[in-house]
Amino acid sequence: MAPPKKENSIRLEIGEILNNAISSIQLGIEDYETSRTTPARAISAARNIYAGVLLLFKYKIASLAKTQEQAIELIFKPQSILPSIDNSGDIKWKPKPHSKDTIDTSMIKARLESLSIYHDWNVVTRLRNSRNALEHLHPTDPTSKIQALIADLFPMLQKFITEELYEAPAALLGRSWSKMLETHEFLESNRSRIQMEWDALKLPESARILLISVECRACGSSLLQPCKADVDASIPINVSEFRYECLACHQTESLIEMLEAEFALAHEPAFVTDDNYELIRECNSCYIRMFLIDDSTCHWCGATNEWPKCHHCSKPVSALVRDHGGGLCDRCSEDEWLLQNR
Ligand SMILES: [Zn+2]
Ligand SMILES: [Zn+2]
Ligand SMILES: [Zn+2]
Known part of the structure; x- marks a missing residue:
């Protein structure tokens, strides 16, 4: 039997949207880093990151679809919306997606809102306005301002990736993520958030002090946070199953085992003898x-x-x-x- 004729010949690879979003953000972060020494690169940093964030939004919108057809309806502009009568005699309105044009910025915003997807449109708009001024060669903002506008997007990106894509930013963005963490304000806000998370889990004071001096064995970062999966699973912090997670590289390890090892390193003599x-x-x-x-x-x-x-x-x-x-x-x-x- 021949397959039923597809009404729509558009193909949509959702994974590709995500890949494009990631590479765009990664390129943007590279430019952002270079813009510290080569200010001209701030323009392409703003352009790439802005494009990457919009693609990430699109990916999330498309990922809510249960079928390929739904995904296309969500991502392509509706050319028209036509009524039809379904099997139970009800009127059903169905969008007919455009063959090429995908939803534009204002449509992305409207869908984020109607689908209750977390976002912070203010930081996106501020970067877009600045980028638009740059593209028309009437830069109104100095490089430092553009860099600040880019950095303003970082907290939203972190929250979006964690809460909407259920991913660790380090796993998704790789090296770019550790570059983002080098931005002073972003680093400090993460540091105090991590502190609050340990406090909420009632990490004992002496263990907290020890943890401050510990660095990730994989990447050397001191941003060690409670592993979200273990917190969500209500695993107590005083059993070896509970893990910490490096915010910078996503490495996870048993908290107790790591602290016991660090404690031994600090207090145990290298060789145990009769006198020692x-x-x-x-x-x-x-x-x-x-x-x-x-x-x-x-x-x-x-x-x-x-x-x-x-x-x-x-x-x-x-x-x-x-x-x-x-x-x-x-x-x-x-x-x-x-x-x-x-
Ligand atoms: Zn004890
Ligand atoms: Zn690490
Ligand atoms: Zn004795």
Whole structure:
């Protein structure tokens, strides 16, 4: 049987819209970076980023469609809207999409609104106005102003990618994303947001201080945030399944395991000998290996209790000896045993 004749011969590859959006934004960020030393590049930075953002909006609009036909109706300009009668006798109005022309800026805006898609049109408009003035060779704004207008788009892009595309900006934009994070204001606003997110999860104070000094093992960034998927899944932060996520490169790792390793690095001697016994133990309140013998304090949960010392040599006993109420360290009890069994 021959396939039913398609009413519309337009093909729409949604993935291609996304790819084009990403490359346009990436080009724009490259120009944005170069514009610091070559101001003329600010024009193409504004042009590329503006185009990229509009494509990203279009992609989101098209991605809401359940069928290819719907996607085309959403993305191509309606040439006319005609009524027809469906099987149940109801009047149905159907747009007939234009064969080439896709929706323009004002139509994109109207669809974002009617489809309740998050966006911030003000920052888009300000960049467009500035870009228009540039294109007509009557630049009204100095380069620094254009750069600032571009940077104003970053918070919206971050929120849009996270909340509307359900993606990590680092995963979508790659190296361009870390370049965006170098913009001072954007960096600082992310830093304080991350801080607030850890506070909301009640990360203990000493762990918070330790975390500040830690850098991502993959890229060296200090922007380590709670992993959104784990927060959404309500995984408690004190189990090893809970991960942090590097905002700059999207690397994820167990928070507890990383902090335990960092804590050991900071406090444990490189080689444990008889005179320089294990200084870090597993806390008997929270079972996290951040209990420091020296100050009798757990550096995760803050619990304090004196760790039992050997009656002979005053070195801390092992956890096993402690749990069994013994009074001698392994070495002294071995000596004692040898003495008795001579
Ligand atoms: Zn990283
Ligand atoms: Zn503890
Ligand atoms: Zn001893």
